[in-house]
Amino acid sequence: MALFAAMNDMILVFNGEGVCQKVAPTKFNHDRFTANHAQNSYSLADFVNPDQVDEYLATIRTVLSSQQTTTIEYAFNSARLLLGESQALNPSETTPSTRWFSANISPLSQDLVIWVARDITASKEAEVALREEKARSEQLLLNILPAPIAQRLKNQTHTIADSFDNVTVIFADLVNFTQLSTELSSTELVEILNTIFSEFDYLAARHGLEKIKTIGDAYMAVAGLPNLCDDHAARVARMSLDLLDYVDQFNAETGQNFALRIGLNTGPVVAGVIGVTKFGYDLWGDTVNVASRMESQGQAGQIQVTQATYEHLRHEFHLEPRGEIAVKGKGNMHTYWLRRSPGE
Known part of the structure; x- marks a missing residue:
């Protein structure tokens, strides 16, 4: 007993x-x-x-x-x-x-x-807590990396670097955000930027783009990787037009006066994961540099695209020649303004 x-x-x-x-x-x-x-x-x-x-x-x-x-x-x-x-x-x-x-x-x-x-x-309960913590960790990883890359990172320790022959890169910049930063508190600035870029994230997902990063008041994304697709340029074009519409809507609702300047380029890139701590998925190559130049040498409220991107879009969208511009490191380049697809 x-x-x-x-x-x-x-x-x-x-x-x-x-x-x-x-x-x-x-x-x-x-x-x-x-x-x-x-x-x-x-x-x-x-x-x-x-x-x-x-x-x-x-x-x-x-x-x-x-x-x-x-x-x-x-x-x-x-x-x-x-x-x-x-x-x-x-x-x-x-x-x-x-x-x-x-x-x-x-x-x-x-x-x-x-x-x-x-x-x-x-x-x-310990098993459940462990599963929940693992799920949170995986979700954090997915917030940083594309899902296929996150899975590869869990399964291998060596450097992840892939070459892609044909993708389209977008840079979008809030051109008057720096001026606004002198007029608003840091909290207000971050709240505005978070609101705008959260909508950009939604539009990127909706159009099948992969967000790469934000750099201050600039937003970078790409279509055609890590999952290949033939319509990468059209996806980016449609997102670009939606970005302009959203910023106009945001201004109307908030009384702000933001303008968006967008640049697109199409071509080969190298994509991979860099770093050991605070690592991120990034792109490298001439295609990326030129896309950035298309944005920085563009105009507020406009979408500037290269000849390479134009060739992918000319049958589906309305584009107007801008003419030749001098691009740092590239010399003179023919560029175009993306307007709307025919019928819009």
């Missing part, structure tokens, strides 16, 4: 009909069952949730027929363990809660099984 009294397991004996024949005097059982309640008036339904009764009754019968031990794990509302003739709850457990148990069900004879269940709630 002293041995049983020290045990913190739930030990029960059931027959093949699920009627409890014995409640062992363990510490667990003593804390939960009323002494004046007839032991054989308990049934399996008192120890598992109602929707589990048939399943575990079948398990008991399988153990009896096979004479082999089996192990199950199950969740149960612990308040239902506190049944007695008075229906009174143990003062130490007045609030119903779900507990997890691991039970070994072993044959005791041809007609009886012994059910030894241990409370494993603490370990289950």
